[in-house]
Amino acid sequence: MGNEASYVHLFETKKAKGIALYRLFAASVFVGICSIWAYRVSHLPRNGEDGRWVWIGLFAAEVWFGFYWLLTQALRWNPIYRHTFKDRLSQRYGNDLPGVDIFVCTADPLIEPPMMVINTVLSVMAYDYQQEKLSVYLSDDAGSYLTFYALMEASHFAKHWIPFCKKFNVEPRSPAAYFKSVSDSLDTKQAKELATVKKLYKEMEIRIEAAAKLGCLSEEMYLKHKGFSQWDSYVSQSDHDTMLQILIDGKDPIATDVEGCRLPTLVYLAREKRPQHFHNFKAGAMNALIRISSKISHGQIILNVDCDMYSNNSQSIRDALCFFMDEKKGPEIAYVQFPQNFDNITRNEIYSNSMRVINEVEFHGLDGYGGPLYIGTGCFHRRDTLCGRKFTPGSINEFKIENNVERDETIPELEENSKVFASCTYEKNTEWGKEMGLKYGCPVEDVITGLSIQSRGWKSVYYNPARKAFLGVATTTLGQTLVQHKRWSEGDFQILLSKYSPAWYAKGKISFGLQLGYCCYCFWASNSLAVLFYSIVPSLYLLKGISLFPQLSNPWFIPFAYVIISNYTYSLVEFLWSGGTVHGWWNDQRIWLYKRTSSYLFAFIDTIANSLEFSADSGFVITAKVSEQDAHNRYLKEIMEFGASSPMFTVLATSGLINLLCLAGFLKNVFINEGNFRFYETMMLQILLCSLLVLINWPLYQGLFLRKDNGKMPSSLAIKSIGFALLLPAFFSCIKFLLIFVFDYPYHVT
Numbered sequence: 001m002g003n004e005a006s007y008v009h010l011f012e013t014k015k016a017k018g019i020a021l022y023r024l025f026a027a028s029v030f031v032g033i034c035s036i037w038a039y040r041v042s043h044l045p046r047n048g049e050d051g052r053w054v055w056i057g058l059f060a061a062e063v064w065f066g067f068y069w070l071l072t073q074a075l076r077w078n079p080i081y082r083h084t085f086k087d088r089l090s091q092r093y094g095n096d097l098p099g100v101d102i103f104v105c106t107a108d109p110l111i112e113p114p115m116m117v118i119n120t121v122l123s124v125m126a127y128d129y130q131q132e133k134l135s136v137y138l139s140d141d142a143g144s145y146l147t148f149y150a151l152m153e154a155s156h157f158a159k160h161w162i163p164f165c166k167k168f169n170v171e172p173r174s175p176a177a178y179f180k181s182v183s184d185s186l187d188t189k190q191a192k193e194l195a196t197v198k199k200l201y202k203e204m205e206i207r208i209e210a211a212a213k214l215g216c217l218s219e220e221m222y223l224k225h226k227g228f229s230q231w232d233s234y235v236s237q238s239d240h241d242t243m244l245q246i247l248i249d250g251k252d253p254i255a256t257d258v259e260g261c262r263l264p265t266l267v268y269l270a271r272e273k274r275p276q277h278f279h280n281f282k283a284g285a286m287n288a289l290i291r292i293s294s295k296i297s298h299g300q301i302i303l304n305v306d307c308d309m310y311s312n313n314s315q316s317i318r319d320a321l322c323f324f325m326d327e328k329k330g331p332e333i334a335y336v337q338f339p340q341n342f343d344n345i346t347r348n349e350i351y352s353n354s355m356r357v358i359n360e361v362e363f364h365g366l367d368g369y370g371g372p373l374y375i376g377t378g379c380f381h382r383r384d385t386l387c388g389r390k391f392t393p394g395s396i397n398e399f400k401i402e403n404n405v406e407r408d409e410t411i412p413e414l415e416e417n418s419k420v421f422a423s424c425t426y427e428k429n430t431e432w433g434k435e436m437g438l439k440y441g442c443p444v445e446d447v448i449t450g451l452s453i454q455s456r457g458w459k460s461v462y463y464n465p466a467r468k469a470f471l472g473v474a475t476t477t478l479g480q481t482l483v484q485h486k487r488w489s490e491g492d493f494q495i496l497l498s499k500y501s502p503a504w505y506a507k508g509k510i511s512f513g514l515q516l517g518y519c520c521y522c523f524w525a526s527n528s529l530a531v532l533f534y535s536i537v538p539s540l541y542l543l544k545g546i547s548l549f550p551q552l553s554n555p556w557f558i559p560f561a562y563v564i565i566s567n568y569t570y571s572l573v574e575f576l577w578s579g580g581t582v583h584g585w586w587n588d589q590r591i592w593l594y595k596r597t598s599s600y601l602f603a604f605i606d607t608i609a610n611s612l613e614f615s616a617d618s619g620f621v622i623t624a625k626v627s628e629q630d631a632h633n634r635y636l637k638e639i640m641e642f643g644a645s646s647p648m649f650t651v652l653a654t655s656g657l658i659n660l661l662c663l664a665g666f667l668k669n670v671f672i673n674e675g676n677f678r679f680y681e682t683m684m685l686q687i688l689l690c691s692l693l694v695l696i697n698w699p700l701y702q703g704l705f706l707r708k709d710n711g712k713m714p715s716s717l718a719i720k721s722i723g724f725a726l727l728l729p730a731f732f733s734c735i736k737f738l739l740i741f742v743f744d745y746p747y748h749v750t
């Protein structure tokens with residue numbers, strides 16, 4: 001080992017190139033932003049002059065945008081990139097590696113189909129790792145016999161699948177994904193074995209789908225496994241005993257695959273649910289898993305994935321261990337987060353659901369300041385830090401490497417004795433959900449848990465390998481996208497206001513850069529007000545013919561032009577650099593707007609109402625992973641899906657229509673009534689803003705008026721939003737009148 005200089009690390013960290021150039025650019029933008037502020041302050045309309053209040057509103061919005069832009073610099077100021085040396089890991093440790101427990105969470109067999117769930121399970125069972133050190137746990141919050149049945153089928157299929165993967169070094173190791181990707185050019189031996197394993201898979205799929213169609217537990221299924229007897233006392237999803245089955249015991253020497261090799265442990269868990277006990281959603285499930293697994297396998301490393309996030313890279317455990325097992329830098333690392341990638345992204349990602357820029361830019365930036373957020377899936381943790389251990393400087397890695405430990409209980413005994421750990425009352429008067437395990441009470445249990453780990457002195461690592469580690473299912477409708485972002489922005493905003501706020505609680509505990517980085521996400525929701533104001537009011541004033549920005553010939557026009565052009569050019573370059581398309585970027589701008597004016601707005605209102613105790617706690621709306629065939633076809637064709645009515649759509653449609661009406665009204669004034677083109681000179685920026693808003697809303701107008709398919713906006717919603725769009729200007733006039741009345745009264749009577 002020797003000293004730091006001669007130590008051969010298991011991973012390396014590189015700084016991004018060209019960062020000085022970026023900083024220079026950012027500084028120039030900042031000068032532009034300050035000039036805009038200066039313009040607003042120095043050109044404030046006098047008391048009583050038209051547009052004074054709007055001017056103040058715009059100034060407030062611009063101060064906000066500038067402030068938020070500063071926060072986002074933390075994500076770009078100091079990016080780093082990681083690289084692992086897995087060969088060194090093998091050389092140094094051979095097979096003396098720690099046990100790894102993998103948690104897969106599912107919650108509803110209808111929107112998370114059991115076939116998808118077991119594909120994820122099979123993909124993680126087939127990791128390139130010593131099988132007897134691997135344990136896979138499926139937490140089923142629906143307590144569904146169907147999911148259990150599918151898992152039981154998977155435990156048999158694994159005996160064929162795992163040896164097949166190992167023999168031919170298959171990637172990815174989710175059977176469904178592999179079958180879809182495999183080419184015809186396999187050698188004959190592999191082709192033959194592939195045909196066999198594919199046939200077994202298809203037969204299994206048919207049985208599982210038949211069981212799903214049947215809709216109840218058949219006699220035949222019941223007899224197939226003693227585990228089904230646990231459903232005898234089952235009342236409903238929210239009322240049942242703990243159901244725990246060890247389907248494969250990795251410690252059992254006769255639990256082998258068809259080639260005679262050991263298999264990983266496989267466990268099904270449905271924690272106890274009772275209507276009178278709140279179950280804390282995914283965080284509750286994870287904590288039950290932490291306890292149950294500590295009794296059954298006690299892996300020192302925990303990987304957790306959502307049920308749609310299959311492993312796409314069989315080397316990920318070894319990658320993660322390169323960080324944890326590095327003797328010099330490993331001891332301070334609490335978790336290794338991989339990006340969330342998806343395998344159902346269309347070319348121009350109409351819902352901007354690939355999280356491209358977050359994955360390729362922002363998280364590298366966070367990593368430079370102490371490590372990324374924990375984002376709930378694709379994350380490896382040390383078991384003890386997840387359970388609340390504080391970081392002590394100077395500590396060394398103390399992974400207990402256990403090879404072949406015997407167990408003194410039989411499997412049925414072990415199952416019975418473990419159940420108590422998943423009971424509703426187990427956590428009563430304990431620190432679980434507070435200082436231990438994942439935190440409760442927040443819709444983004446992951447982010448708040450990660451923040452508290454980092455606040456206890458730990459670092460985290462972001463690892464984004466070329467071959468993606470995990471692939472999941474991204475949202476495929478506008479409604480889902482907005483609801484998901486509402487949950488996220490609401491959760492993040494709650495963290496900001498909570499006692500764990502990155503703005504104050506974390507001060508001195510994590511680096512300043514990381515504090516700002518967290519704030520970027522935590523302030524998502526509060527972006528809504530400024531964006532909503534900016535996307536409606538200047539258009540209304542365009543219609544009235546009142547200019548709110550400097551005119552083209554005015555030198556103050558320059559900072560506006562510079563900030564607008566440089567920011568949009570930069571964001572386009574960043575998007576393309578992250579692997580997106582130009583059209584994808586345009587779509588991203590639309591979703592940027594939609595999220596801010598609907599998801600974030602509702603999240604903002606709900607959080608404030610919650611904290612004033614006006615409304616109940618926000619829940620966890622599970623994201624659907626399947627859609628109907630024709631909706632799916634529209635997704636593939638990148639046609640925006642509206643379908644059902646939603647208050648969020650009403651806001652979007654209303655603001656979209658206001659812009660359309662304002663632009664139409666303005667053009668009418670110019671051409672017909674006045675025939676005078678001076679407006680283009682004085683109102684350039686307002687015309688630009690309003691026209692861009694109309695352009696970007698094109699799919700929305702189509703959904704409102706032009707489309708006939710089932711994915712269009714419901715007609716009732718169209719009528720409602722037309723009504724609002726016509727009334728809102730009147731409403732604004734009333735407010736303005738009130739403001740003038742209250743504050744500027746004397747001026748008006750004279």
Ligand SMILES: O=c1ccn([C@@H]2O[C@H](COP(=O)(O)OP(=O)(O)O[C@H]3O[C@H](CO)[C@@H](O)[C@H](O)[C@H]3O)[C@@H](O)[C@H]2O)c(=O)[nH]1
Pocket residue numbers: 105106107108112139141280281282285305306307308375376377443444445446484487488491620621622623624
């Ligand atoms: O009561 C519940 C609700 C959800 N889940 C599981 O939690 C996971 C995530 O749910 P999903 O509906 O897919 O939410 P997403 O918005 O896609 O999830 C992201 O955001 C969540 C926090 O809001 C994180 O927990 C997730 O890991 C992260 O992928 C899924 O596997 C669910 O089965 C449960 O186990 N129990």
Ligand SMILES: [Mn+2]
Pocket residue numbers: 306308472473623
């Ligand atoms: Mn998900």
